[in-house]
Amino acid sequence: MTHDSPQLPEALLTRLRSQANPPAQLPPALDDAIVQAGMATIARNRRWRLWVRVSVGLSAAACLAVVCSVWFISQRDPGFASDLAPSNPQRVTIAAAYHLARQRAAGDTSITQAQIDQLAMASVRLDHYGAGGAP
Amino acid sequence: MKSITLMGILALGLLLCVSAVLALQPQTPPATNPVTDPFTAVDIWVDSGRQALGAYQFELTLERGKGEIVGLEGGEHPAFAQPPYYDPAALSGQRIIVAAYQVTAPLPTGKTRVARVHLQLHGDIKPQYVVKLIASCGAAGETIPATAGAQETLQGDR
Numbered sequence: 001m002t003h004d005s006p007q008l009p010e011a012l013l014t015r016l017r018s019q020a021n022p023p024a025q026l027p028p029a030l031d032d033a034i035v036q037a038g039m040a041t042i043a044r045n046r047r048w049r050l051w052v053r054v055s056v057g058l059s060a061a062a063c064l065a066v067v068c069s070v071w072f073i074s075q076r077d078p079g080f081a082s083d084l085a086p087s088n089p090q091r092v093t094i095a096a097a098y099h100l101a102r103q104r105a106a107g108d109t110s111i112t113q114a115q116i117d118q119l120a121m122a123s124v125r126l127d128h129y130g131a132g133g134a135p
Numbered sequence: 136m137k138s139i140t141l142m143g144i145l146a147l148g149l150l151l152c153v154s155a156v157l158a159l160q161p162q163t164p165p166a167t168n169p170v171t172d173p174f175t176a177v178d179i180w181v182d183s184g185r186q187a188l189g190a191y192q193f194e195l196t197l198e199r200g201k202g203e204i205v206g207l208e209g210g211e212h213p214a215f216a217q218p219p220y221y222d223p224a225a226l227s228g229q230r231i232i233v234a235a236y237q238v239t240a241p242l243p244t245g246k247t248r249v250a251r252v253h254l255q256l257h258g259d260i261k262p263q264y265v266v267k268l269i270a271s272c273g274a275a276g277e278t279i280p281a282t283a284g285a286q287e288t289l290q291g292d293r
Contacts, residue, residue, distance in 0.1 A: 093269055093270035094192040094234035094236055094270050097236060098276055102276055105239070120236070124220045124221050125222045126224055
């Protein structure tokens with residue numbers, strides 16, 4: 001029992017062959033253009049990544065350098081840090097010493113002049129950070 | 136990739152070294168001449184208006200120019216004629232906090248000079264003084280509104 005192969009139109013056969021076996025090589029001009037474009041894209045991406053890395057690295061280095069400089073300077077000049085710090089609203093003022101002095105003047109013998117002087121001196125210390133804080 | 140990382144590390148190290156060297160360099164002292172540099176005095180006044188001034192505290196800063204605080208004396212009113220409280224560490228600096236109180240009458244009212252600060256100036260920059268009033272109290276110890284300022288009074292040869 002034999003079967004005869006159906007006869008397909010020649011145009012359809014050509015189309016099927018082209019789909020099953022696409023041309024192995026592009027035309028030389030098109031091939032070169034694709035390669036050049038690909039190389040250019042790769043180069044552009046490399047440059048972009050390089051710039052990003054360099055920028056991030058330099059920014060991080062600059063920030064670190066600033067932090068290190070502030071730290072070094074603050075180690076050498078303790079007043080530098082206090083100059084940078086905002087004014088402390090809890091600073092003891094002369095009002096506290098004045099209050100004690102008025103009480104003492106009114107007859108409160110439990111308050112000594114030394115205590116008043118100590119409080120007054122605490123209010124004028126340059127590196128003072130509050131009533132109970134150590135300089 | 137490795138070369139980029141290495142380059143970044145080298146740049147970081149270079150910046151750190153430069154910052155460390157700059158920070159550790161001895162501070163160049165201002166061109167001073169303790170013999171010829173002029174001395175000056177700055178009067179600090181406090182204006183408490185009609186209310187009596189029982190206590191004050193201010194901060195004086197030499198904002199512009201170079202100089203050193205070399206001394207301090209009291210004000211013109213007998214209530215504050217004695218030298219006020221101050222931190223001795225402020226001497227030879229450009230910032231000082233000064234305070235005083237008085238519990239016995241009479242107390243000054245209006246604008247009165249409460250202290251005089253002596254400085255030695257360095258360089259040719261005209262100094263600028265900033266006074267920040269930290270506290271001002273009335274006769275009963277209450278906080279009263281007041282203003283403060285500085286006026287250079289004795290100017291040496293410049």
